[in-house]
Amino acid sequence: DTAVSQTPKYLVTQMGNDKSIKCEQNLGHDTMYWYKQDSKKFLKIMFSYNNKELIINETVPNRFSPKSPDKAHLNLHINSLELGDSAVYFCASSQERTSGGRVSYNEQFFGPGTRLTVL
């Protein structure tokens, strides 16, 4: 009954390859995220989807393409992998709350991460 799950947990691949990471949440949330955690543990948001619509797109190379087939899934496809893409990628989900016309706080639930190593 894992709340936010990711596959695979580990991914080792060669430079130039294309790979995908999958994320699923069973919390009924309407918003999902991808984060990248670098070797110094710094966490940075990459993308966010709300009800399958892209709402946050940070400065990420266009080799990275998220896809949300439905509210419960958010996948990340990476083309032409580079050494610098090596990191841990976390998926997260939340339920947006609105108060007074403004989106309120959003407690995010994180998946276990996917450790990507590019050789």
Added chain:
Amino acid sequence: AQSVTQLGSHVSVSEGALVLLRCNYSSSVPPYLFWYVQYPNQGLQLLLKYTSAATLVKGINGFEAEFKKSETSFHLTKPSAHMSDAAEYFCAVTQFSGGYNKLIFGAGTRLAVHP
């Protein structure tokens, strides 16, 4: 834009000692603040959150944090450290952008607990 500063990338305490992890934020609007914990090879778990209710917030595993607007701080404390508290701790603030909130994380503080 909002930002978060965590003073001290590494903190080491003895078992049973007070834990104090520092977090300062910059925000132009009343913030929502969070502390997350990351155990080795795991995802992030929410410890506690401040959402403009009580300024002293209690979380899981005996942790608490106090929101001090005058100091723009949200330090995390625990009266008595356990070995199991050894982990990476992240402070985060929400940034409202384009109609939605996103979390801005600090660089993290690694807590080591020794016997």
